[in-house]
Amino acid sequence: MADRVLLSLLILLSLSGVIFVKEVLPEAGNVQIEVNGHPVYMLSIDEDRIVSVKGPEGETIVEIKDRKVRIAQSPCLNKLCMKKGWIEHGALVCLPNRVVITIGDFKKVDSQRGIESPFDAVDAVTG
């Protein structure tokens, strides 16, 4: 029985038709920050940190604290990404500045051993 791998692909469609493609979401416990589709940071969600990334519009400041993540500052017009506040799972996106932050939920799986999901882990969120 071949090992089965769970792979993920994240695509962003924007009004201007630009598409960012990213492969393989980070594993559980990791916070991945990408700019323009390229990973810039892979951080542990367990360590409080403030980092700054530079996108085409300017600096986006990302904060990790108490196992939560937020966009503290971003140069976009609408500040929608900042209004989302703190997240514990899923993704945060600042489209104008091309910044994508994902919190890893997945464990790479070997079908022979199976997986034990943490109680709160979901594969996707609707709503």
Added chain:
Amino acid sequence: MDTLVTINVVSPSQDGAEKAMNAALSEVEKLEKLFSFFSADSEVSLVNKNAGVAGVKVSPEIIYILDRAIIVSKNTHGAFDITIGPVIMLYDFYKEIRPGERAIKKNLPLVNYKDIVINRDDSTVFLKKKGMLIDLGGIAKGYAADRVVDSLKKHGIKAGLVSVAGDIRTFGNKPDGRPWKIGIRNPRAKGAEDDIMAIIELSDMAISTSGDYERYFVQDGKRYHHLLNPKTGYPAEGCQSVSVIAGESTFSDAFATGIFILGPEKGLKVLAAMGFDGVIVDSRGKIHITANIRGKIEFKRNP
């Protein structure tokens, strides 16, 4: 369309998975071009521009999605109606602008899905009245999710999960053989701790949610959200959120909108008539669910 698309596939090979996902990506690009309400040369925009003037030749995908949209309109007593365009355009949820009664009364006669004329012989779509506007926002994402799943299956993928901005379609099971776990958002969440109100397990089903918290503003103590009642031109009032579980995302997406507008009582009847499952949070925050999913859904206790 500012939309986050996530594709998850289960595959014995990384190579096979990447090939399938790249094909799916092309599919999404193609759909984006067809459906964009904002892009001046999309087929939908051309149909709208020629309202009351002439029929416009369209791709089979557009005919298909219009047919599906009309089926949903018929089964929701007209609560779901893609011709809502002229009225939704009067609202701006970022600038917090809403129309006065006169503007709504003026545009309401342009809202009627029965005025969409589809000619199958020459593949044209004609909107009968000048000023009519089709908005596929309530169904396009679900349709995109279905198309992506079709594309993945064609490339040999046996299991996966596709999400187009919260419209989710699952097929097969996860690598450990278990169904996919989908979180349903709490429509009145105050923060990350109470963000998810329930977790439901799905196998080979689609789930979509319409909520009054997605695009809205509050003015004079009243919430103005984007799910407008096509009969009144004002935001529907019976629900906070509606999640519909069906065999395809095209339907779960559109029916979630229609059932939200109908309200909990009529909404539950439509779910029963269609053989779908659903979770309705009514305007007072009370949760109604269809009998079938009782064993498959777990509600989180909020402190």
